[in-house]
Amino acid sequence: MIKRYKKLWVALVVLMLLSPLGLLATGTAFGEWAMDELLQEVGFIPAGLAKFADLWPYSLFPDYTVPGLSAGFLQSAIGYIISAMVGVILVAGVTMLFAKVVKE
Secondary structure, X not given: OOXXXXXXXXXXXXXXXXXXXXXXXXXXXXXXXXXXXXXXXXXXXXXXXXXXXXXXXXXXXXXXXXXXXXXXXXXXXXXXXXXXXXXXXXXHHHHHHHHHHHHO
């Protein structure tokens, strides 16, 4: 699969390495609002979101940080890159698993 989609993987690696650029922006990222921020930005909290807000009580990398790294810019950038890598690996793994099940 890696050879077949080599250009896609190269593009994903480049995007993963560029992900710390989000640290240079001010404010929060669009759509990554907490419930109070959502209320402030949109004016209401959708019923479904309010109902399932506590379904996932923790995050693997809260705020894209890696436990044990200090809060400096370089450490935050490493956290962003590691978070991106884990995300790509998880999505690719689920996609390959789904493709295998559907193929059979």
